[in-house]
Structures are given as C-alpha cells and as structure tokens.
Amino acid sequence: MAFQVGDIVSFINESGTGRILKIENGEAEVLMDHGFEEWHPLKELVPRKALNIGEVQAKDRPSKALEVGKAKAHAPEYLEVDLHFEALVDFPKNFSAHEKLQIQLNEVRKAIDKARRGGIKKLILIHGVGQGRLREEIYRMLERMDRLSFYDASYARYGKGATEVELR
Secondary structure: OOOOOOOEEEEOOOOOEEEEEEEEOOEEEEEEOOOOEEEEEHHHEEEEOOOOHHHOOHHHOOOOEEEOOOOOOOOOOEEEEEOOHHHHOOOHHHOOHHHHHHHHHHHHHHHHHHHHHHOOOEEEEEOOOOOOHHHHHHHHHHHOOOOEEEEEOOHHHHOOOEEEEEEO
8 A cells, every 4th residue: 555645544553543744764654633743654554534524424423522533623521432442443353461451541541641631621431341350450540640530430321331530
C-alpha cells in the first residue's frame, strides 16, 4: 500500500486514528486523533476511508457522551471509553493476556489525560464483567491517582461492567 500525505490511517498495534503529515525513510509522521504528532512505521499503518457527512446516520451519532478519538465543539457532559479489547485494536488475537491488559490500562490513562485537558469532569470506563481482572487493575491504578474519585457506574445503564470516574 502506498501512503500519501493527508491519508487517514489507524494502527495495527494500538487504537486511534490519525492523518499522515509527512513520510520519510519508511515511517510516517501522523497527527493523532488526540492532537499530538507521532512517528509510526508504514508497515504498521492501516488505511482508512474518509467518511462523507452524508454517510452518517442518526443511529451513528454520539449521545451526550464523547467517545475517545472524536472531537466536539463544546465540552461534553462525560467521556465514555469502551475498554473491550476488540474495540481497541484491529487484530486482537495477536496479543498475549498481559499485552491486552497493558493496552487497556494505557487507554484508561489516555482517557483521563484527555478528559483533564478537555475540562471533562466525568468518565465512564466500560470494562465488562468477565473474570474481574481488568476492573481490579483499573481500581488499583485509580487508587494511586490524585484528584479523582471512582465507583461502579449506573447499574441500570451498564450492568456490573463499568466504572465511573469523577475528576476534581
């Protein structure tokens, strides 16, 4: 695949998307959806088709929540982050359990940073129920952080599979 400056791409080993700014020596400088520029090897990029506005249907529009990677003109009420591994990477079978957990925890860190930068005071971390290991590790990580509190999110909306984080 021949990439060009301006192409929209995602990544084989991490979540998110970006737009190619520069290509040099088998690598591309990518403006990431979180606003920072990063260099990535071309072999780890996946081309994405630009979405025409007319293709978005009402069911595809976000609610009051802002999903990670989507920009909005005003600060949303809260940030909702889906930590199910299949939602984070394109090829989920290529990772060990430890790698999966580390990627998911990194997504939590990035979401908290993004919320703080954007003035968002509440996050919903959707981790699912499963064996409870991800929830346990998220709680362990959040306990070590300052200026936040956390608890189980709305059972009516998320069941037992989500944690709500309030930033102060």
